[in-house]
Amino acid sequence: MSEPEECPMVTMEQLVSLCKRRGFIFPSSDIYGGFQSTYDYGPLGTLLKNNIKAAWLRAVVQERDDMEPLDASILMHPRVWEASGHVAVFNDPLVDCKACQGRFRADHLWLIVASHGEETKHYPIEAGEEEEALAKGRETHQIGKRWDVTAVPMVIDSPDGTPKLCPSCGGAESFTEPRAFNMMFQTQVGPVEGNITYLRPETAQGIFVNYENVLVTMRRKLPFGIAQVGKAFRNEIVTGNFTFRTREFEQMEIEYFCWPEDGPRVHQEWIDTRLAWYERYGIARENLDLYEHPDHKRSHYSTRTVDILYRFPIGFAELEGIANRTDFDLSQHAQFSGKTLDYFDTKSERRVVPHVVEPSAGVDRNVLAFLTEAYVEEELLDQKGQKSSRTVLRLHPALAPIKAAILPLAKNRDELVACAQGLARELRPHFQVQYDDTGAIGKLYRRQDEIGTLYCITVDHQTIDEDGQVTIRDRVPQ
RNA sequence: GCGGGAGUAGCUCAAUGGUAGAGCUCCAGCCUUCCAAGCUGGUGGUGCGGGUUCGAUUCCCGUCUCCCGCUCCA
Numbered sequence: 001m002s003e004p005e006e007c008p009m010v011t012m013e014q015l016v017s018l019c020k021r022r023g024f025i026f027p028s029s030d031i032y033g034g035f036q037s038t039y040d041y042g043p044l045g046t047l048l049k050n051n052i053k054a055a056w057l058r059a060v061v062q063e064r065d066d067m068e069p070l071d072a073s074i075l076m077h078p079r080v081w082e083a084s085g086h087v088a089v090f091n092d093p094l095v096d097c098k099a100c101q102g103r104f105r106a107d108h109l110w111l112i113v114a115s116h117g118e119e120t121k122h123y124p125i126e127a128g129e130e131e132e133a134l135a136k137g138r139e140t141h142q143i144g145k146r147w148d149v150t151a152v153p154m155v156i157d158s159p160d161g162t163p164k165l166c167p168s169c170g171g172a173e174s175f176t177e178p179r180a181f182n183m184m185f186q187t188q189v190g191p192v193e194g195n196i197t198y199l200r201p202e203t204a205q206g207i208f209v210n211y212e213n214v215l216v217t218m219r220r221k222l223p224f225g226i227a228q229v230g231k232a233f234r235n236e237i238v239t240g241n242f243t244f245r246t247r248e249f250e251q252m253e254i255e256y257f258c259w260p261e262d263g264p265r266v267h268q269e270w271i272d273t274r275l276a277w278y279e280r281y282g283i284a285r286e287n288l289d290l291y292e293h294p295d296h297k298r299s300h301y302s303t304r305t306v307d308i309l310y311r312f313p314i315g316f317a318e319l320e321g322i323a324n325r326t327d328f329d330l331s332q333h334a335q336f337s338g339k340t341l342d343y344f345d346t347k348s349e350r351r352v353v354p355h356v357v358e359p360s361a362g363v364d365r366n367v368l369a370f371l372t373e374a375y376v377e378e379e380l381l382d383q384k385g386q387k388s389s390r391t392v393l394r395l396h397p398a399l400a401p402i403k404a405a406i407l408p409l410a411k412n413r414d415e416l417v418a419c420a421q422g423l424a425r426e427l428r429p430h431f432q433v434q435y436d437d438t439g440a441i442g443k444l445y446r447r448q449d450e451i452g453t454l455y456c457i458t459v460d461h462q463t464i465d466e467d468g469q470v471t472i473r474d475r476v477p478q
Numbered sequence: 479g480c481g482g483g484a485g486u487a488g489c490u491c492a493a494u495g496g497u498a499g500a501g502c503u504c505c506a507g508c509c510u511u512c513c514a515a516g517c518u519g520g521u522g523g524u525g526c527g528g529g530u531u532c533g534a535u536u537c538c539c540g541u542c543u544c545c546c547g548c549u550c551c552a
Contacts, residue, residue, distance in 0.1 A: 012545095021488065021503085027543080033525045034543050105549080183550085202552080237479070237549060244552095251552055307551095321552065362552035390514080410510055438505080442513035449513095461511050471512075 010375040012313040015368070016242055018375070018391065022451050024048065025243060025367075037239035037246045044451055045367065047401030047432060049250075052281075052366050053229050055398050056252045059277050060227045067254070068214050070228045072206025075189070078197040080205050083336035084329065086184060086198075095175040104167070104175075109154040111162055112137045116147045124154065124165035185233045185247075199233035204358060206230070207255040208329045212341060215257075222343055222354055223266065225256035229363065241314050243364045250363035255356050257343075260327065263355040264304070267324045270359045271306050274320060278308070282396040283373050287311040291318070302326075308361075310369040319369055320361035327353040370399055374452060392475070393452030402453040403431040407444045409460040411437040420459040423470070449475060 019025040024045035028038035041049055061067045081087050095106045108127035113120065114137055125133045137149040154162060164175055185199040200206065207226045214226055229252045239245050258266045271290070279285055293305040302323040310319040330353050334341040344351045374393040397403075404427060408420040417437060424435040434453070436444050441458065448456055458471040 016544095017489070032542085036543070232552075234551075236551075240545080245550085249552060253552085318552070360552060365552060407512095409512065412509070413511095416511095440510070440513090440515065442515080445513050447514085456513095458512065473512090 010313055010372055010377070012242055014377075015313065015371055015375060018450065019045065019371070024371070037236070038248060039243050039246065039364075041367075044401040048370070048395075048399060049363060049367050051399045051401065052370065053252065053363060055281055055396075056277070056361070056366075057227065057229065059280070060225075060254055066223060067225045067227055068218050068220070070207055070210055070214065070226050071230065072203065072210060072228060074200050074231060074233075075187070075197055076200060076205065076209065079336055080209060080333075081184065081198055081201075083332040084205050084208075085332070086201055106175075107153070109167065111152050111154045111165070112149065113152055113162070114147045114149045122163050122165060124167040125151075126167050183234050183236070185235055201234045202232050202360070203228050203230045203251045203253045204255060204329070204360065207253065208333055208356075211255075211257065211330065212339070215343075222345070223256065223258035223262065225254050227252070227254045229253075241312075243368055244312065244314065244317065246364065252361045252363055252366070254359045255325075255329075256358070257354040257356055260352055260355045263324050263326065263357060267304060267306075267322065267357045270357050271308075271322050274308060274322060274359050274361070278310075278319075278369075281370070281399060282394070283310065283369065287373065288319075289316050302328075310365075310372070312368065312372055318362075319365050320359060322357070322359045325356045325358050327355050329356060330354060370395065390446060390449060392449045395452035397454050400452045400454050401432065402434050402448070402451060404455040404457055405434045405436060405444070405448045405453045406457045406459070407435075407441060408437050409441055409458055413461070413464075415464045416459050416461070419463060423457065423459065445473070445475075 016025075019042075020027075022044060023042035026040045026042050027034035028040045029035040030040075057069065061069050095104055095109075104126065110125050110127060110133075112123040112125060112133045114123070115121075123133065123137065134149060134151055138147075152162060154164060166175070184201050186196050187199055189195045189197050207228055210226070214220065215224075218224075230250065231248060232251050233248050236245060236247055239247060243249075254270070256266060256270065275285075275288060275290075278288055287310060289309040289311075291307040291309050293302075293307070303326055305321060305323040307318045308320040308322070309316040330341045333339075334353070341353065342351050343354050371393070374395045376392045376394055378390045378392060393400075395401075406420050406424040406427070408416040411417050420437070421435060424433055427433045434448070436447065438444075439447075445456055453475055456473045456475055458473070460471065463470050
């Protein structure tokens with residue numbers, strides 16, 4: 001056998017295929033032809049996902065002295081979402097350009113207006129480009145005469161006199177009517193119509209509304225944090241790229257409460273901590289990147305947001321967002337609920353609304369990232385000198401769905417089978433193991449390679465006839 | 479949602495207006511003392527609904543799903 005050659009980069013097709021073939025992830029409602037943007041985790045995917053969540057909880061709760069776990073409900077009082085800003089913000093009005101098919105948030109369209117006496121020129125831009133466009137506009141219009149250059153919002157659905165121009169193609173009056181897309185799933189509570197709430201679009205609010213409960217019952221002082229894993233739902237306009245963007249997804253979120261002046265430092269510490277966690281569980285640093293959100297892209301609640309990006313098959317994309325939410329959420333909930341959510345420090349006699357740092361990771365994106373990172377296809381020559389390829393998942397031991405496979409070398413001898421089955425029975429209380437005797441040993445090894453099994457334990461004739469020893473093969477050399 | 483492309487077995491792919499095939503996988507049996515060996519047999523399919531037709535997997539319409547782009551984010 002020659003030295004295996006590794007192929008450079010896994011494609012999304014290869015991952016999807018492996019996931020379905022080996023029982024990691026299936027299309028949801030498969031026998032009905034699937035259902036848009038929904039996926040089910042199969043037996044191995046469930047084990048992998050649970051291992052990822054356990055590894056996260058272990059790192060952010062068990063191994064720290066400043067963290068508490070929580071499991072809040074998905075349905076909450078509808079006022080929660082008014083306080084959080086989601087009712088307003090998740091109602092983005094969108095317009096399409098009929099000329100170029102471009103799509104824009106209606107409230108993100110701006111015009112640079114350059115005027116000089118009777119003469120007026122308009123340049124359409126998108127929010128966030130104002131400063132740059134203003135500077136450029138002033139520069140180009142200063143030659144010769146003095147122009148007055150300003151930036152104004154382009155109001156699509158009101159006849160305010162300014163032209164409606166497409167920033168992409170320049171088309172005039174080519175926008176569709178603004179349509180509101182409420183990103184929250186509305187749902188009815190109880191059998192009587194009219195009593196509604198929402199499926200939570202983030203788990204974070206479940207933490208904020210329990211902040212005081214946890215603070216008091218766990219006798220916490222600042223700083224401390226609350227960690228939660230759970231489902232969230234967003235009625236995304238566009239889904240896709242396998243499980244990367246779905247309407248139902250799972251989050252691993254931390255809200256870390258600290259003194260206001262410590263917010264920026266704590267924020268940076270969490271960025272470093274979370275990066276280190278991904279490396280600890282096997283993600284190469286060169287496949288991780290950080291993205292600093294520019295002002296205009298940041299959420300309504302945040303003063304600084306840094307994304308941890310991973311090199312997915314689709315390119316670098318967000319795996320986790322770490323935001324400094326300041327005192328926005330607690331202040332909002334104090335106002336909307338009428339409860340005091342101040343923190344009083346008896347020693348310094350200070351009263352503050354704590355600031356909050358939020359590391360928010362996507363569980364499904366984590367699964368996808370760890371699978372991407374682990375996937376290796378090796379080209380090698382078999383006994384006959386034929387080229388063949390072997391798929392190996394190199395998962396971290398703590399994440400691997402199956403820890404060991406117990407394989408009899410052959411199944412035409414009862415003692416081999418009985419011994420191997422006995423061994424599997426002995427290991428089962430301690431580890432997730434698989435017993436397999438349905439093929440030649442080489443085939444059994446390859447099956448386990450493909451699902452990232454850590455150890456293959458083979459019972460051979462020597463085990464029975466001589467010394468009771470088995471062969472343990474380490475399939476995932478670190 | 480808009481524009482473009484695509485749906486045949488678990489996977490990769492073939493074929494035809496007239497009984498839908500192959501390789502691999504999978505299952506059972508035989509064989510086998512360590513990296514997808516061999517032999518025999520077997521399961522399994524035209525996404526869904528409607529129309530045209532004597533007959534539709536093939537032609538037409540609708541629908542669902544997937545992929546690429548626009549947009550948003552965990």
